[in-house]
Amino acid sequence: MELLGCAAPQTSGFSRQLYDAIPAGERKYLTATVLTMRWRLRNYIVSQQASDGTWRLYGREGDSPTDSVTTAFATAALFDDRGARIDAARAMAAHLDALPGSGPVSEAAVCYLWACSGIDVLDRVQQILNRSGQPTVARLAACWMLSLCHEHIASPASAEVRQALIAEVLKLVAEPWACAPLDRTLALQTLLTLHYRGEEIEDLFAPLLLDPIAPWEWKLEPFHDDVCCPSFNVVLLVSAIAKSLEGGAFSC
DSSP: OOGGGGGOTTSTTOOHHHHHHSOHHHHHHHHHHHHHHHHHHHHHHHHTOOTTSOOBTTOTTSOOOBOHHHHHHHHHHHTTTTTOOHHHHHHHHHHHHTSSSOOHHHHHHHHHHHHHTTOOOHHHHHHHHTOOOSOHHHHHHHHHHHHHHHTTOOSTTHHHHHHHHHHHHHHHHTSTTOOSHHHHHHHHHHHHHTTOOSTHHHHHHHHHHSOSSOGGGSOOOOOBTTBOOHHHHHHHHHHHHHHHHHTTSSOO
């Protein structure tokens, strides 16, 4: 829902450069479509919330355990929108922290929720970064979530975290097997969120934008509990394009 904000004029994440790059006759249609999608997504997210306030991987009526990633991002996206208190978000973050069997993606998502609720997460980010032995796509997903946390860190030491995240992403995408669309889009989102402007940005963009296969037809690549979502790939790429235009990485 947050990623779609790049094409919604009423949101703080709106990209004027992306909007201006769209033919005038299609802008009104795009805006109306995005606003409708955001409204439907918000309603859907709320409708899937279980009675204990969490979200499960396969729906509120299932018997699957709480999904930390979905719960963390849904809570972060909705608690301001619904007028909830910050302490409610912190209570949910504490609840998710206590759940067993978390990996880097789940830990990074919970870290993001803590950051959104105003808690200093510098040490948490560094601890997650120091872990190894996870699949490349999971590491990239964790780095993307941690880059979102970086925006909330006020400590001067956040510069070190930024450099560590950039170094980790560049190391991961240099691996020969890190060439799938989701790998590249996650890397792009992370680097652009951290305001990185190296030549790697164009190197990551080129195969995505020139790929003859439409983004919604990309091969599915799971990054969390074997979950695949083609639309997530597409929205992630559109958001990356918007960030690159706003940041001056490319011109219209």
